[in-house]
């Protein structure tokens with residue numbers, strides 16, 4: 141029953157493609173270095189990073205595509221998950237840091253701090269950190285969303301305040317006194333659960349976990365969006381007042397989706413940090429969040445897999461573009477966005493349908 | 505020396521100008537009240553049902569002295585109206601008379617500046633929010649048809665069905681929760697049985713209006729508020745709607761706002777004429793048409 145509901149053609153295609161992709165990459169990574177298909181750690185981590193962005197895009201699509209909540213600050217939740225993970229990795233460094241201080245991370249020693257701030261308590265316990273990875277963004281989304289949705293802030297106003305939220309966080313995290321490494325963020329990680337973070341085994345494991353997390357998050361979103369609750373989402377998106385007048389408490393519907401979405405974004409951030417090796421306040425930059433929204437729009441919103449396609453496509457291009465023509469990346473992204481909005485309103489994921497229509501000679 | 509009375513207290517005192525005993529009494533009471541520290545003052549919000557809402561009468565909806573103003577403009581001005589259980593009441597009145605605003609007040613979308621609104625003796629509508637008002641049994645159709653365009657007709661009706669509507673209930677519910685027979689019956693009633701899987705956005709204007717009425721019926725409300733349900737319908741669609749309403753009469757109480765006089769004549773027993781935010785006349789269609797105040801209101805200015 142549930143299986144029939146969740147696993148439609150596109151979901152089966154998505155899960156099998158993602159799993160196959162992950163298997164191939166992992167296989168190539170584990171081939172001997174002399175082999176023609178060998179992938180080095182750097183490439184595997186880069187692909188893992190794309191998967192984390194895909195998780196973030198997926199979480200944006202859940203609220204934007206299904207509920208019409210355009211969050212321009214989802215990078216904040218990604219960043220929170222990332223910082224929690226970063227704190228754990230900092231503690232793992234132990235006395236292998238520059239100052240060889242077993243208690244304090246290097247930047248705290250540098251600031252002449254004598255002890256860990258209270259909010260670093262428990263950051264050395266991996267299970268606790270795993271809990272915080274979803275709890276911190278989830279709670280933040282709850283605290284932010286409850287008053288916003290209750291007072292019926294929506295549309296552009298909501299987008300603006302989400303943007304303001306992430307901007308405020310960025311400014312706060314830039315300050316050294318916050319205790320998160322300020323400008324430089326958290327970096328120089330050595331190990332995760334005792335295993336060398338740069339070892340091939342760890343790199344491949346993190347990559348595989350990212351793929352698994354993406355598939356799981358996708359399925360959770362599918363279960364929800366194909367349930368009656370998913371139809372309530374669409375009802376809220378299409379006619380909010382009508383939904384309220386047939387008895388749905390729209391603010392809680394939005395809040396639930398927003399919190400879940402933040403949790404998914406947080407998981408993305410937590411997997412991103414060990415693969416990239418650094419987290420700094422840049423993740424809270426409004427530009428990053430907007431770029432992720434553009435990914436979703438390019439991929440096609442309201443389909444889940446569209447967001448994933450968009451995130452992968454844009455970041456592949458970005459990696460290439462920012463090495464070839466670093467100065468014009470943003471112009472290029474803007475132009476891409478305009479072109480897709482004009483000619484492919486349903487995004488890349490809508491391409492097959494658009495082509496089919498064109499072939500059948502019908503005007504779209 | 506005299507405390508800051510709020511506008512309606514000043515109004516009250518002004519209106520008692522020629523009854524000095526009573527005025528002194530009221531003044532004393534008010535001054536006593538204001539002499540207490542702010543936090544100690546008893547709540548003045550009326551919570552007991554109004555006296556004329558006795559247990560033995562059949563009043564379902566009770567609106568008394570409702571005033572709503574937008575930036576000083578009085579959209580409703582001391583509107584008083586009672587609707588009985590089982591009644592089909594038509595509200596007519598020129599554009600801007602306040603008909604939609606009245607529905608907004610009943611459904612909790614707009615809060616009146618003053619007045620009372622009760623739904624039976626149990627529910628003080630001014631204390632409930634939109635969702636709670638829906639749950640006590642008032643369903644409302646908007647003036648502009650409003651359905652969930654991306655969902656099928658069946659899913660539109662299913663979402664509206666009476667039942668638990670919390671986030672978790674919705675997550676657990678299977679695709680078409682219970683009441684399948686009632687859903688079929690409703691589909692037939694609104695004449696959309698052949699369009700059950702059509703996306704609501706693809707329906708004609710008239711069909712959307714029916715679908716919205718169908719969604720209200722799924723909630724099994726005690727009182728249906730219909731704001732211009734036949735606007736933009738073809739004559740044959742209007743006829744079908746007349747049939748539908750006559751079919752519903754007796755099962756549900758209905759308040760119908762309408763411009764189309766033919767339609768009103770076809771369905772209404774009792775008509776209320778609204779003008780400049782208050783009730784100008786009430787009676788059968790014949791009585792209304794002979795009422796000189798109504799005639800002048802429709803021709804031009806009138807006082808109420």
Ligand SMILES: Nc1ncnc2c1ncn2[C@@H]1O[C@H](COP(=O)(O)OP(=O)(O)O)[C@@H](O)[C@H]1O
Pocket residue numbers: 574579597598599600601602603604605606
């Ligand atoms: N939200 C609002 N803000 C300001 N004026 C409003 C608002 N809603 C209604 N009005 C005004 O109140 C009057 C009554 O409107 P309405 O109840 O829609 O009339 P009707 O439905 O009888 O045509 C109109 O003059 C309208 O302009």
Ligand SMILES: [Mg+2]
Pocket residue numbers: 603604605647
């Ligand atoms: Mg109106």
